[in-house]
Amino acid sequence: MQNLLRIACAACLVVATVATAQTPASQPPAGGTSDKMPFDIPYGTTIGLDTAKRLLALAEAEARKHDWKMNIAVVDTHGELLAFERMDGAQYASIEISQNKARTSARFRRETRVFYNQFETGHAYVNTLEAGLVASPGGFPLVEGGKLVGAIGCSGGTGEQDASVCKAAADAIK
Known part of the structure; x- marks a missing residue:
C-alpha cells in the first residue's frame, strides 16, 4: 500500500511538472512605463477628396503590378470614410475589413x-479595445x-500584400 501511494504521488508530480513546462511562466511584460507617450501624433487638417482619390490610384497601381485584387479605403482623421474603391474581382468580405483597417x-x-503583433504575442485584450478594430x-x-491627416x-x-499596397500610397504623403 505504501508503494502504491509513492507511485501515485510520483505520477502526480510528473503530470504537474509537464503541465507547468508547457504553460508560459508569465505573460510577456507590458514594457514598463515609458517617459513619452507612444503614437502621440498630433491631429492635422484632414486631407481632401482629391488627395484621397490620388492615394486610391497609387494603391491600385501597386496592386495591379502584382495582380492583386484589393479593396482600398481612405478615411479622415476621425476614421470616417472619404473615398473607397473595390477593384474588379476583389472579395466582398474585404470591403468592410479595408474600411475598418483605415478607421483603426x-x-x-x-x-x-x-x-497584430500584440495579439500574436498573447495580448488578447486587443479584442476588447473597439468593436471594429482590425488587428x-x-x-x-x-x-x-x-x-x-487621415489613414488608408x-x-x-x-496581410503582407495588403500592407505593401497601402504603404505605397501612405509613403506619398510625407
Missing part, C-alpha cells in the same frame, strides 16, 4: 500591424508634416 489606423494613430497588417496612418486601409490579399 486613424483612431489609434498607428499602423494596424501594431495590434491585421494593411492599415496605415497618413502623416503630413508630423500630423495625422487595404484588404483582399494576405
Whole structure:
C-alpha cells in the first residue's frame, strides 16, 4: 500500500511538472512605463477628396503590378470614410475589413500591424479595445508634416500584400 501511494504521488508530480513546462511562466511584460507617450501624433487638417482619390490610384497601381485584387479605403482623421474603391474581382468580405483597417489606423494613430503583433504575442485584450478594430497588417496612418491627416486601409490579399499596397500610397504623403 505504501508503494502504491509513492507511485501515485510520483505520477502526480510528473503530470504537474509537464503541465507547468508547457504553460508560459508569465505573460510577456507590458514594457514598463515609458517617459513619452507612444503614437502621440498630433491631429492635422484632414486631407481632401482629391488627395484621397490620388492615394486610391497609387494603391491600385501597386496592386495591379502584382495582380492583386484589393479593396482600398481612405478615411479622415476621425476614421470616417472619404473615398473607397473595390477593384474588379476583389472579395466582398474585404470591403468592410479595408474600411475598418483605415478607421483603426486613424483612431489609434498607428499602423494596424501594431495590434497584430500584440495579439500574436498573447495580448488578447486587443479584442476588447473597439468593436471594429482590425488587428491585421494593411492599415496605415497618413502623416503630413508630423500630423495625422487621415489613414488608408487595404484588404483582399494576405496581410503582407495588403500592407505593401497601402504603404505605397501612405509613403506619398510625407
